[in-house]
Amino acid sequence: MPFPTMRAIVMESFGEPEVLKLVDVPAPDPAPDELAVAVEAVSINRSFDLLVRRDGNNRDVVLPHVLGADPAGTVVAVGADVDGYSPGDRVTVSSTIRCGNCRECRDGDEAACRRSVHIGVDRWGGYAERVAVPASNAHRIPEGMSAADACVIVRHAPAAYNQLIDKTALRPGEWVLVMGAAGALGSFCVQVAKALDGRVIAAAGSDDRVEAALLLGADHGVNYRANDLADTVRGITDGEGVDVVCENIGDPGLWDGAFDSMAQRGRLVTMGAHGGGRVGLDVRKLYAKRLRLIGSAGVTKKNIDESLAAGSRGALTVLIDSIHPLESAAAQHRRLEADRSIVGKVILDPTLAA
Numbered sequence: 001m002p003f004p005t006m007r008a009i010v011m012e013s014f015g016e017p018e019v020l021k022l023v024d025v026p027a028p029d030p031a032p033d034e035l036a037v038a039v040e041a042v043s044i045n046r047s048f049d050l051l052v053r054r055d056g057n058n059r060d061v062v063l064p065h066v067l068g069a070d071p072a073g074t075v076v077a078v079g080a081d082v083d084g085y086s087p088g089d090r091v092t093v094s095s096t097i098r099c100g101n102c103r104e105c106r107d108g109d110e111a112a113c114r115r116s117v118h119i120g121v122d123r124w125g126g127y128a129e130r131v132a133v134p135a136s137n138a139h140r141i142p143e144g145m146s147a148a149d150a151c152v153i154v155r156h157a158p159a160a161y162n163q164l165i166d167k168t169a170l171r172p173g174e175w176v177l178v179m180g181a182a183g184a185l186g187s188f189c190v191q192v193a194k195a196l197d198g199r200v201i202a203a204a205g206s207d208d209r210v211e212a213a214l215l216l217g218a219d220h221g222v223n224y225r226a227n228d229l230a231d232t233v234r235g236i237t238d239g240e241g242v243d244v245v246c247e248n249i250g251d252p253g254l255w256d257g258a259f260d261s262m263a264q265r266g267r268l269v270t271m272g273a274h275g276g277g278r279v280g281l282d283v284r285k286l287y288a289k290r291l292r293l294i295g296s297a298g299v300t301k302k303n304i305d306e307s308l309a310a311g312s313r314g315a316l317t318v319l320i321d322s323i324h325p326l327e328s329a330a331a332q333h334r335r336l337e338a339d340r341s342i343v344g345k346v347i348l349d350p351t352l353a354a
């Protein structure tokens, strides 16, 4: 084999960023239904990587472990049973592996699989020169798209399509409030809502982040740390409120503002709880205003295809903070933990020299 060993960031234990150690390990060969990919980009995810590194995040992580949910790069080996891929193909990898067997999978509701597992959590991920992944998780990178853009798009944009098309069925002209609008998911929610002819209010926790979201095409911006969110939203919408809220934070200090921003028959969709996850719910407003709250983990292949097609058309701006060699993994984990104000994704590129 041309690739008997590889450099990888291997965790032997959970804990501080120092547990992320660059070592040489055997390079994986693909199983019959897998591809081996030479990684050119993988993002550092707060939700998966930082939390899994710290304590496993209540997932059944087996040590030693390699993080990295969304590797993108070039196919270097193809499993015996895989059709349609050859060495040299450029692919990006979606993290969720569905069971194919649960009631939701059998119903054809692939986004709702109850036993899905994740690359970089339940098996070794892409903080490495090479990763083996199920061929069904690979998606061709469109011509002209960088591996870094492809990995960020496939990681976050499909959820924006899922929330705004599949879950809330946004209609042209409707108002959308995007919380965390400069974040990885929020930045795509802003852009997808605009592409669907929504009217978008970008909400974020600092003036810089509001400004970043306005540059992505939002019609209005509000800093929810400095203003009363619901009052501001009512002011913008002639007193009506918004039809859709992309919430995705779960912060008890921000929830009421987002909830109270909804118009009659509003729907709030959410995935993610990095703000804490336990919030107060005003049930009277829920029923009196006929509101709907929608939980939305998971995406479909159609969402992924739509995202890559939009990226290929130049319709998605990808916010990338910086790109680093593999050996910077620990330092970049430390930086992301210390600084919540970073706008854009931090990427590792195992082909870069230190």
Ligand SMILES: [Zn+2]
Residues within 6 Å of the ligand: 098, 099, 100, 101, 102, 103, 104, 105, 106, 112, 113, 114, 115, 116
């Ligand atoms: Zn399933």
